Amino acid sequence: MDMLVKSLPAELVVRLKSARRAAALTGAGVSAESGLPTFRGDEGLWKKYKAEDLASVDGFLQKPDIVWEWYEYRRSIYANAQPNLGHRALAELEKFYPEFTLVTQNTDGLHFAAGSENILELHGSLRRNRCHSCGQLYPEKVPDEGRKPPRCGCGGMLRPDVVWFGEPLAPSILDAAWRAASQAEVFFSVGTSALVQPAASLPLAAKRNGALLVEINLEPTPLSFAADFFLEGKASEWLGLIKEELQ
Ligand code: OAD
Numbered sequence: 001m002d003m004l005v006k007s008l009p010a011e012l013v014v015r016l017k018s019a020r021r022a023a024a025l026t027g028a029g030v031s032a033e034s035g036l037p038t039f040r041g042d043e044g045l046w047k048k049y050k051a052e053d054l055a056s057v058d059g060f061l062q063k064p065d066i067v068w069e070w071y072e073y074r075r076s077i078y079a080n081a082q083p084n085l086g087h088r089a090l091a092e093l094e095k096f097y098p099e100f101t102l103v104t105q106n107t108d109g110l111h112f113a114a115g116s117e118n119i120l121e122l123h124g125s126l127r128r129n130r131c132h133s134c135g136q137l138y139p140e141k142v143p144d145e146g147r148k149p150p151r152c153g154c155g156g157m158l159r160p161d162v163v164w165f166g167e168p169l170a171p172s173i174l175d176a177a178w179r180a181a182s183q184a185e186v187f188f189s190v191g192t193s194a195l196v197q198p199a200a201s202l203p204l205a206a207k208r209n210g211a212l213l214v215e216i217n218l219e220p221t222p223l224s225f226a227a228d229f230f231l232e233g234k235a236s237e238w239l240g241l242i243k244e245e246l247q
Contacts, residue, residue, distance in 0.1 A: 103199070
């Protein structure tokens with residue numbers, strides 16, 4: 001039995017309570033407790049599948065049917081996933097802080113489902129499709145007319161509205177994320193390996209601009225050296241404790 005009861009450092013609690021502007025960057029680790037696979041762990045998606053085949057424009061243009069099927073498979077897993085305590089605690093933090101921006105690399109929509117509102121989806125959303133040719137947006141579920149991938153009115157192929165390797169992030173979303181990071185007094189980096197750019201630079205930008213940097217992860221990451229507080233363990237446990245302190 002785990003006899004270790006986690007508690008937040010007193011100094012951290014004081015700093016968290018005195019801040020007015022906060023921001024968070026989340027990654028796949030936050031959704032792991034909802035049963036969704038991460039990308040780089042032992043059981044991670046990129047251990048079993050090749051990102052360049054399934055999450056790149058070249059891969060899509062070479063085998064659009066396979067890429068579409070892979071995303072249909074992921075969507076079938078995501079369809080039943082529910083937000084966990086970590087997602088819900090982040091939604092509560094948004095109520096506590098007068099300014100709170102949630103920047104997420106996740107495409108699963110679970111932060112919305114948990115009630116967070118001010119969300120920047122850096123890597124897009126699996127909950128939408130868009131035409132690869134003309135950019136027209138479509139809902140997640142499109143009529144099955146027997147073609148994989150389905151086609152847009154313009155004849156172009158539909159794809160999930162996510163950012164693939166080698167593609168730029170939406171400039172307006174990235175700008176808003178930089179702004180939130182540079183203005184934050186507290187910045188949380190939660191459940192991300194902090195390996196994918198430009199997301200991984202946001203916590204460092206926040207710190208350079210004077211934010212207290214709090215990292216929550218099962219294990220140290222390349223960001224940990226810069227964290228003022230590294231909280232080792234599950235996102236749901238630490239975020240739950242933080243939420244209780246702030247309520
Ligand atoms: P990764 O799979 O790279 O990292 C997940 C992190 O979560 C790891 O550092 C784990 O230690 C940590 N972790 C796992 N379970 C956790 C838990 N219960 N509580 C706290 N931490 C936990 O996922 P991301 O960092 O999100 O990009 O990956 C970033 C991007 O790489 C993704 O958005 C995706 C991927 O390629 C695109 O699709 C564009």
